[in-house]
Amino acid sequence: MSQDPDAADFRIGIVVSRQHEEISRRLLRGAFEALRAQGLPDPPEVTWVPGPLELPLALLNLAETSRYDALIALGVIIDDETLQLQYVAGECARGLMQVQLDTGVPCSFGVLTTLNREQAEARSGPKSNRGQEAAAAAIEMAKVLRRIQEIE
Numbered sequence: 001m002s003q004d005p006d007a008a009d010f011r012i013g014i015v016v017s018r019q020h021e022e023i024s025r026r027l028l029r030g031a032f033e034a035l036r037a038q039g040l041p042d043p044p045e046v047t048w049v050p051g052p053l054e055l056p057l058a059l060l061n062l063a064e065t066s067r068y069d070a071l072i073a074l075g076v077i078i079d080d081e082t083l084q085l086q087y088v089a090g091e092c093a094r095g096l097m098q099v100q101l102d103t104g105v106p107c108s109f110g111v112l113t114t115l116n117r118e119q120a121e122a123r124s125g126p127k128s129n130r131g132q133e134a135a136a137a138a139i140e141m142a143k144v145l146r147r148i149q150e151i152e
Contacts, residue, residue: 010069012044017075019051026124027074030131056095063103070106070138089113106141110134
């Protein structure tokens with residue numbers, strides 16, 4: 001990822017679920033690395049919430065402040081054979097989509113949905129990090145929306 005001078009002034013917010021906090025912190029580190037690589041000078045504001053289902057409400061409140069060009073949701077949902085993966089992940093994703101559509105602020109989905117802890121660790125490490133991917137998507141969407149606004 002090369003630095004982009006157009007991205008340096010973006011205001012990015014991150015909301016992180018404390019559930020499986022050790023892995024969530026790895027996702028957060030990945031997001032910080034990706035944002036720095038894109039040229040953002042300071043670490044973004046981070047808000048912690050108890051679990052993945054609380055992400056959409058926190059994102060909505062941040063988006064409604066009009067202070068952010070994009071938001072990033074980070075968290076981990078591990079299937080414990082109670083169908084948590086299916087229900088919680090679906091509701092979390094639906095909530096994030098609704099925040100984007102209602103506010104016009106991109107909300108990048110950096111929530112891991114895995115069958116076990118080993119998969120979550122593999123997807124939050126140095127070779128593959130969903131936090132990095134979510135940060136890159138947030139920057140890209142902020143650029144897209146800025147270009148669209150410049151056309152008007």
